[in-house]
Amino acid sequence: MAKKAESKTGYESTTGNGGEPHQIATDGPRLTTNQGTVISDDQNTLTIGPRGPQLLEDHILREKITHFDHERIPERVVHARGYGAHGYFQSYKSASKLCKAGFLQDPEAKTPVFCRISTVAGSAGSRDTARDVRGFAVKFYTDEGNYDLVGNNIPVFFIQDAIKFPDLIHSVKPAPDRDFPQAQSAHDTFWDFVSLNPESMHMLMWVMSDRAIPTSLRMIEGFGVHSFRMIDKEGNSTFVKFHWRPKYGTFSQIWDEAVMVGGADPDFHRRDMWNSIESGDYPEWELSVQSFTQEQADAFDFDHLDPTKLIPEELVPLTPIGKMVLDRNVDNFFAETEQVAFCPSHLVPGIDFSNDPLLQGRLFSYLDTQLSRLGSPNFHQIPVNKPKCPFANFQRDGHMQTEVPTGRVANQPNSLDEAGPREDPKSGFHSFPAEEAGQKVRLRPESFADHYTQARLFWKSMTEPEQRHIVGGFSFELGKCQETKIRTRMLGHLNNIAPELSSQVADCLGMKGMADKIKPAVPVGDPEPSLPLSQYAVAPKSIAGKKIGLLTTNGVDAGLLGAIQKTVQAEGAKLEIIAPKIGPMETSEGQEVTPDHFLAGAPSPLFDAVIIAPAPSAVESLLAEAAAIDWIRTAFAHLKAIGFNEASSPLFEKAAVKLDADEGMIDVTDASLTEFVTQAKQHRIWKREPQVRSC
Numbered sequence: 064m065a066k067k068a069e070s071k072t073g074y075e076s077t078t079g080n081g082g083e084p085h086q087i088a089t090d091g092p093r094l095t096t097n098q099g100t101v102i103s104d105d106q107n108t109l110t111i112g113p114r115g116p117q118l119l120e121d122h123i124l125r126e127k128i129t130h131f132d133h134e135r136i137p138e139r140v141v142h143a144r145g146y147g148a149h150g151y152f153q154s155y156k157s158a159s160k161l162c163k164a165g166f167l168q169d170p171e172a173k174t175p176v177f178c179r180i181s182t183v184a185g186s187a188g189s190r191d192t193a194r195d196v197r198g199f200a201v202k203f204y205t206d207e208g209n210y211d212l213v214g215n216n217i218p219v220f221f222i223q224d225a226i227k228f229p230d231l232i233h234s235v236k237p238a239p240d241r242d243f244p245q246a247q248s249a250h251d252t253f254w255d256f257v258s259l260n261p262e263s264m265h266m267l268m269w270v271m272s273d274r275a276i277p278t279s280l281r282m283i284e285g286f287g288v289h290s291f292r293m294i295d296k297e298g299n300s301t302f303v304k305f306h307w308r309p310k311y312g313t314f315s316q317i318w319d320e321a322v323m324v325g326g327a328d329p330d331f332h333r334r335d336m337w338n339s340i341e342s343g344d345y346p347e348w349e350l351s352v353q354s355f356t357q358e359q360a361d362a363f364d365f366d367h368l369d370p371t372k373l374i375p376e377e378l379v380p381l382t383p384i385g386k387m388v389l390d391r392n393v394d395n396f397f398a399e400t401e402q403v404a405f406c407p408s409h410l411v412p413g414i415d416f417s418n419d420p421l422l423q424g425r426l427f428s429y430l431d432t433q434l435s436r437l438g439s440p441n442f443h444q445i446p447v448n449k450p451k452c453p454f455a456n457f458q459r460d461g462h463m464q465t466e467v468p469t470g471r472v473a474n475q476p477n478s479l480d481e482a483g484p485r486e487d488p489k490s491g492f493h494s495f496p497a498e499e500a501g502q503k504v505r506l507r508p509e510s511f512a513d514h515y516t517q518a519r520l521f522w523k524s525m526t527e528p529e530q531r532h533i534v535g536g537f538s539f540e541l542g543k544c545q546e547t548k549i550r551t552r553m554l555g556h557l558n559n560i561a562p563e564l565s566s567q568v569a570d571c572l573g574m575k576g577m578a579d580k581i582k583p584a585v586p587v588g589d590p591e592p593s594l595p596l597s598q599y600a601v602a603p604k605s606i607a608g609k610k611i612g613l614l615t616t617n618g619v620d621a622g623l624l625g626a627i628q629k630t631v632q633a634e635g636a637k638l639e640i641i642a643p644k645i646g647p648m649e650t651s652e653g654q655e656v657t658p659d660h661f662l663a664g665a666p667s668p669l670f671d672a673v674i675i676a677p678a679p680s681a682v683e684s685l686l687a688e689a690a691a692i693d694w695i696r697t698a699f700a701h702l703k704a705i706g707f708n709e710a711s712s713p714l715f716e717k718a719a720v721k722l723d724a725d726e727g728m729i730d731v732t733d734a735s736l737t738e739f740v741t742q743a744k745q746h747r748i749w750k751r752e753p754q755v756r757s758c
């Protein structure tokens with residue numbers, strides 16, 4: 064006999080034979096099989112006698128286990144780990160001078176979007192903070208069909224021709240014999256491949272820079288990479304490059320910090336994105352285009368069809384056209400984020416491709432990959448992929464057809480289904496009638512031959528700390544290569560980009576004077592720096608959207624806590640309280656405070672700036688916690704603004720961090736919270752860096 068234990072709305076909780084809990088429906092929904100048969104017991108398999116063999120006829124067990132056995136689908140071959148959210152896109156004003164696409168006309172209209180941001184190399188379970196490119200894919204559900212803008216957070220790519228893509232990806236993925244390393248480019252096969260492909264040099268500069276270790280997905284840029292065409296109502300075409308700029312600015316971690324965060328919270332980026340949306344702090348980006356004519360393009364000293372080149376903003380400035388706000392988390396990760404299918408070939412009238420060979424190759428690859436990943440040409444029927452405008456044609460059948468098309472006609476032209484869908488030459492999609500002629504050849508254009516000038520442009524545009532980090536990135540990655548010949552080859556390429564870059568990396572590797580001589584195919588230019596390529600030269604001086612960690616204890620000074628809470632909130636940042644234990648604690652005035660984290664689970668790398676303000680009575684016990692001492696040490700090493708109270712000074716002493724080390728160290732008890740905020744707005748105390756790391 065089942066014993067009643069507790070009653071809830073719609074359910075009765077009971078214990079059955081053997082004491083297992085059951086939740087029995089009363090007036091709520093019934094648990095059923097996938098065929099709708101109500102299940103009486105979902106806890107016990109059908110057996111002969113309570114301790115006897117199980118029966119194959121247990122259709123309830125078999126249905127449940129069979130479904131489970133098939134719950135996984137192939138993960139994306141690249142960009143397997145990603146995180147998505149819903150939102151909307153809104154134009155600032157009509158873009159009709161440039162583009163006739165309906166979703167770019169009406170500033171009052173909100174076009175629903177789904178955005179997925181991903182790492183490239185790692186598998187679906189890899190950590191968020193790997194050094195990697197971030198995919199930045201947006202599906203616009205427009206009234207004229209779905210438009211997918213499938214970009215990255217870096218404006219150029221490794222290769223110039225899609226035929227090299229499988230080799231590039233095989234080289235960065237774990238080696239096929241040993242299946243490691245996971246989610247890392249720091250290994251021989253990758254550096255062997257790229258060092259034999261000088262066209263990768265510009266992209267490598269970006270990937271070894273801070274861009275590849277973002278602080279937050281809300282703080283990355285997005286780029287369409289290739290040139291596209293925009294077409295106006297008269298049929299005129301203008302080339303465009305797409306740019307997404309984050310509302311909060313573009314910020315990054317320090318490599319050592321990214322490594323620690325990866326261990327402390329492998330889901331750091333997705334958790335941050337989810338929490339921001341749940342708290343109403345919606346991630347937001349501005350969409351801009353660089354638009355240019357064929358005549359302008361002819362005057363560039365690079366080929367805009369070459370995806371390893373960007374167009375400096377000094378040459379073609381950005382025109383903002385609208386904003387994207389992500390304001391709704393998914394209801395189900397698999398159904399939406401995993402099954403969303405982006406294809407650069409999903410276009411709407413008004414937007415068209417260019418002849419960028421990498422883009423042309425992608426147009427084939429994505430549709431093909433969705434067929435193998437999602438298993439059916441009907442993937443457009445999955446809710447997240449389904450257009451929100453009407454769609455109708457005579458395509459039929461296929462695996463997992465979920466629609467029920469009616470009528471006897473599945474062809475056109477026809478005269479039998481007079482109400483059926485028909486072509487519309489007026490509003491339908493027209494490809495831009497570009498003139499094309501030439502021989503069939505397998506030949507790279509000569510205009511794609513300069514592999515170093517823009518890599519040098521990037522290097523010259525960086526601030527000093529950014530340059531240091533690039534040196535650190537190359538040194539770390541090449542240091543992980545076992546083959547000396549790969550390192551000397553790469554030093555040769557770096558020498559062509561900037562001799563001082565090569566010699567600094569060589570110094571870090573202990574390989575001075577060992578660079579190979581590599582002759583560039585064409586002379587390398589010496590461009591003027593382009594400021595917007597640097598993150599920190601143009602970074603907003605703000606802590607909005609960032610996380611401030613307060614390490615404190617039971618008995619925390621109530622006045623100080625209140626002041627910190629108020630200040631942080633006024634700056635649009637988020638305060639997270641870390642205490643030795645997670646249970647509620649009391650302030651000096653007896654108010655209850657529940658910490659957000661316990662110390663061992665929340666090291667300081669998780670926060671953008673930190674304050675250490677324990678109650679005097681708790682300092683003794685904190686001194687015995689390595690995690691508390693490390694908290695201070697790592698915050699200092701990661702160049703953070705550090706606030707402290709008087710009581711914390713023994714902790715700093717034990718961490719060997721001087722309270723007057725630099726202007727980033729602020730006593731927050733003497734009304735210097737404003738100073739703390741000013742320092743935190745620098746993002747890092749850059750001048751501290753040479754004292755704490757050499758490479």
Ligand code: HDE
Nearest residue numbers: 139141142179198199200214215225228288424428429432
């Ligand atoms: Fe992709 N890429 N890619 N890629 N890519 C895929 O499609 C491919 C490239 C990008 O969140 C795959 O659905 C080729 C550049 C993003 O679901 C696949 C080439 C850029 C995503 C594929 C490239 C991208 C993908 C794997 C060289 C930036 C994730 C799963 C010609 C402009 C989309 C999938 C998401 C995903 C092929 C190069 C961006 C295999 C052949 C350049 C953001 O089809």
